[in-house]
Amino acid sequence: METKDDTDRGATTVPRMTTSSANLVMVALRRSPSCAHNKRFVVCDRSYVPSRSIIRRASSSTSTTTDRNGGGNNENDASDSSPPSRPSPEPSPSSPSIDLPSGDDDKGFIMRRLYEIAKPERTLILASAGTLAVTSSITLLLPYACGQVLDAAILEATTGGGGDEGFSPLAVSLGLFGLTGTAGLGVYARSLMLNVAGNRIVSRIRRRLFASILSQDSAFFDANKSGDLISRLANDSWYVRSAVTTEAVSGLRGVVMSAGSTSLLFYTSPTLAMISLLSIPPVFLMARVVGRRLKERQNSVQKLHGKATDIAEEVFGGMKTVQSFNAQGLEYDRYATAVTAAHDKEVDVGKIKAAFDGVVHVAANGAVLLVMGYGGTLVLAGELSAGDLTGFLMYSLLMAGNVSSLSGTYTEVMKSIAAAGRLFEIIDRVPKIPSSFQNTGDFGSLDGIRLDPFVRGKHKGSISIKFDGIRFAYPARSDALVLGPDFSLDIDAGENIALVGGSGSGKSTISLLLTRLYNLDSGRILLNGQDIADIDPAIVRGQVGVVSQEPLLFSGSIYDNIRYGRPSASDAEILDAARAAHVTHFTDALPRGLETQVGSRGTQLSGGQKQRVAIARVMLKDPPICVLDEATSALDARSEYHINQALHAMTKGRTVISIAHRLSTIREADRIAVLKGGRIVETGTFDELIRLKSTFHRLVEQQLTNS
Numbered sequence: 001m002e003t004k005d006d007t008d009r010g011a012t013t014v015p016r017m018t019t020s021s022a023n024l025v026m027v028a029l030r031r032s033p034s035c036a037h038n039k040r041f042v043v044c045d046r047s048y049v050p051s052r053s054i055i056r057r058a059s060s061s062t063s064t065t066t067d068r069n070g071g072g073n074n075e076n077d078a079s080d081s082s083p084p085s086r087p088s089p090e091p092s093p094s095s096p097s098i099d100l101p102s103g104d105d106d107k108g109f110i111m112r113r114l115y116e117i118a119k120p121e122r123t124l125i126l127a128s129a130g131t132l133a134v135t136s137s138i139t140l141l142l143p144y145a146c147g148q149v150l151d152a153a154i155l156e157a158t159t160g161g162g163g164d165e166g167f168s169p170l171a172v173s174l175g176l177f178g179l180t181g182t183a184g185l186g187v188y189a190r191s192l193m194l195n196v197a198g199n200r201i202v203s204r205i206r207r208r209l210f211a212s213i214l215s216q217d218s219a220f221f222d223a224n225k226s227g228d229l230i231s232r233l234a235n236d237s238w239y240v241r242s243a244v245t246t247e248a249v250s251g252l253r254g255v256v257m258s259a260g261s262t263s264l265l266f267y268t269s270p271t272l273a274m275i276s277l278l279s280i281p282p283v284f285l286m287a288r289v290v291g292r293r294l295k296e297r298q299n300s301v302q303k304l305h306g307k308a309t310d311i312a313e314e315v316f317g318g319m320k321t322v323q324s325f326n327a328q329g330l331e332y333d334r335y336a337t338a339v340t341a342a343h344d345k346e347v348d349v350g351k352i353k354a355a356f357d358g359v360v361h362v363a364a365n366g367a368v369l370l371v372m373g374y375g376g377t378l379v380l381a382g383e384l385s386a387g388d389l390t391g392f393l394m395y396s397l398l399m400a401g402n403v404s405s406l407s408g409t410y411t412e413v414m415k416s417i418a419a420a421g422r423l424f425e426i427i428d429r430v431p432k433i434p435s436s437f438q439n440t441g442d443f444g445s446l447d448g449i450r451l452d453p454f455v456r457g458k459h460k461g462s463i464s465i466k467f468d469g470i471r472f473a474y475p476a477r478s479d480a481l482v483l484g485p486d487f488s489l490d491i492d493a494g495e496n497i498a499l500v501g502g503s504g505s506g507k508s509t510i511s512l513l514l515t516r517l518y519n520l521d522s523g524r525i526l527l528n529g530q531d532i533a534d535i536d537p538a539i540v541r542g543q544v545g546v547v548s549q550e551p552l553l554f555s556g557s558i559y560d561n562i563r564y565g566r567p568s569a570s571d572a573e574i575l576d577a578a579r580a581a582h583v584t585h586f587t588d589a590l591p592r593g594l595e596t597q598v599g600s601r602g603t604q605l606s607g608g609q610k611q612r613v614a615i616a617r618v619m620l621k622d623p624p625i626c627v628l629d630e631a632t633s634a635l636d637a638r639s640e641y642h643i644n645q646a647l648h649a650m651t652k653g654r655t656v657i658s659i660a661h662r663l664s665t666i667r668e669a670d671r672i673a674v675l676k677g678g679r680i681v682e683t684g685t686f687d688e689l690i691r692l693k694s695t696f697h698r699l700v701e702q703q704l705t706n707s
């Protein structure tokens with residue numbers, strides 16, 4: 001009897017391609033009515049029109065939104081052969097993950113999507129299924145041959161050699177062994193092909209999911225924890241792999257073998273065949289009930305695993321804080337509770353599966369025993385030969401084994417469907433802020449991924465900024481207005497404006513809105529008079545460089561992190577930026593210089609060093625608008641002086657928003673805007689605002705008192 005195929009795990013790296021959209025920048029920022037095309041967007045003055053292919057695909061998506069911020073202008077799947085559509089649930093801030101509607105429609109939808117995913121590997125999968133013709137035929141031949149050999153041997157023994165001339169059971173066995181060797185080769189080929197197809201599929205799913213996650217808006221990441229997303233990438237995609245490869249072929253083998261052995265049972269003895277099939281209806285009935293329950297519970301299992309992964313991820317990222325608070329015990333309990341809940345739920349799933357397996361086993365083997373009892377009676381009555389009964393019993397066992405294996409396949413497929421549902425709810429999610437970073441959506445050509453965030457073309461002149469009647473609350477805290485109801489501020493092209501205000505007044509939020517990381521509740525942000533809601537966000541972000549309070553570096557070298565600002569920069573340009581941002585001041589003393597590794601999230605550098613690398617990164621990007629969010633907060637007085645010189649040189653001729661508490665930074669500004677209660681309450685030069693003796697005066701007094 002054949003064994004279940006299995007394949008090894010594997011992963012593939014994501015290929016990345018870049019294309020230039022520099023020409024779009026000029027068009028996007030020009031005031032005169034004009035349009036330009038890139039692959040996903042048609043950028044027109046004051047209009048943001050989805051390209052034809054997007055319109056075509058969007059019409060197949062029932063979840064497309066039409067808000068003015070562009071939520072409806074984009075969708076994830078750019079496949080020419082659009083996958084089947086279904087409503088794409090939007091995660092709400094309070095309930096980040098979405099339960100899939102259970103039911104046959106949903107199951108059918110997921111199965112069709114799984115088919116889409118597996119399609120590029122159809123040759124391998126079909127070829128591996130094709131090996132079934134050889135392996136199953138040989139396996140089905142064996143019981144028949146055994147029956148014939150047994151009858152011939154009995155005849156030989158009872159007639160004292162009067163049977164077939166030269167009959168040799170050993171020779172027949174050797175001949176059959178040759179056939180079994182051929183079947184072994186078929187099993188080998190099948191296992192190998194499924195392994196290759198499975199790994200390609202899981203790699204494709206992971207790339208597709210990762211690309212989809214990268215396209216999502218900031219509100220999505222506020223609502224969905226990274227651990228849950230990682231769990232979907234790692235675990236759910238793995239479950240899906242088996243459904244479309246190993247289990248699909250295993251199911252097909254089960255069907256072929258069950259059908260083949262059933263036919264041969266009927267051929268040998270219709271009455272006995274009817275008896276042996278008695279077990280099938282109850283197994284089918286139970287499978288339906290079990291399948292539905294398994295799918296629901298597996299969904300919960302995966303969610304709980306996501307929560308546990310989230311805790312682990314958070315703890316590993318903040319290990320120093322955990323240790324300094326001696327909170328290992330606390331974190332252990334948190335993780336243990338989450339992981340135990342996940343495993344308890346998994347045990348629940350296991351109980352259902354175990355009960356099903358048990359019933360199937362009893363039903364299948366019970367049928368064999370019935371056949372043995374009734375068939376033995378027929379042999380005694382001389383109505384059936386011993387050889388025929390032997391062959392029959394072997395076919396019954398074969399059928400019982402395959403029905404059992406089919407039940408296992410069924411439960412695995414149900415789990416995979418639950419996992420696939422969790423993948424598709426993200427893959428199909430239409431980001432609220434359209435992203436031109438999309439993969440092609442065609443599962444067969446993911447290598448066409450474009451990483452537009454790295455495509456940098458810059459507007460040559462400086463850019464004016466207008467915040468016009470803005471109202472904004474974070475989607476995760478929609479009842480707490482941060483800016484507005486009517487936040488307005490005009491910043492001239494090339495102006496250096498300092499934004500001051502109390503902690504939590506919304507200063508950093510302004511830079512997030514300027515780079516369109518969130519949609520506004522109402523109002524507009526205009527760059528050179530053009531609403532950023534009408535421009536591809538990648539182009540908007542290309543014009544703005546932000547050095548934030550807590551810059552994030554990525555694992556790799558200092559050199560790699562600076563190059564992040566402009567991947568196409570030459571070594572000389574990277575070195576210039578490193579010098580200008582005083583990075584070389586500390587790297588010159590390090591054995592590996594700029595090649596020094598920074599560790600995950602840059603944890604192997606000091607706060608001041610990280611900030612200098614982040615400044616060099618923006619210097620290399622060289623954007624027309626700079627937002628310096630407490631850019632020098634982590635530097636000592638000497639470094640701050642040098643960095644300020646460098647920033648001064650860098651910001652010349654550019655529009656600069658300095659979010660600052662320090663008087664030294666504020667004094668540098670052409671103008672100061674004071675933010676309070678969600679609006680600008682004062683603007684003017686340092687001296688003008690001091691003379692006003694109002695909010696700014698009080699802020700400065702407070703700072704002087706505290707210093």
Ligand SMILES: Nc1ncnc2c1ncn2[C@@H]1O[C@H](COP(=O)(O)OP(=O)(O)OP(=O)(O)O)[C@@H](O)[C@H]1O
Nearest residue numbers: 222474476477482502503504505506507508509510
């Ligand atoms: N992702 C988020 N989801 C919900 N609320 C947020 C989010 N980020 C910030 N907030 C809230 O928005 C308000 C403004 O935050 P913001 O970071 O803009 O303040 P800030 O003026 O820069 O403060 P500080 O000077 O202390 O850095 C705060 O009340 C903060 O708690």
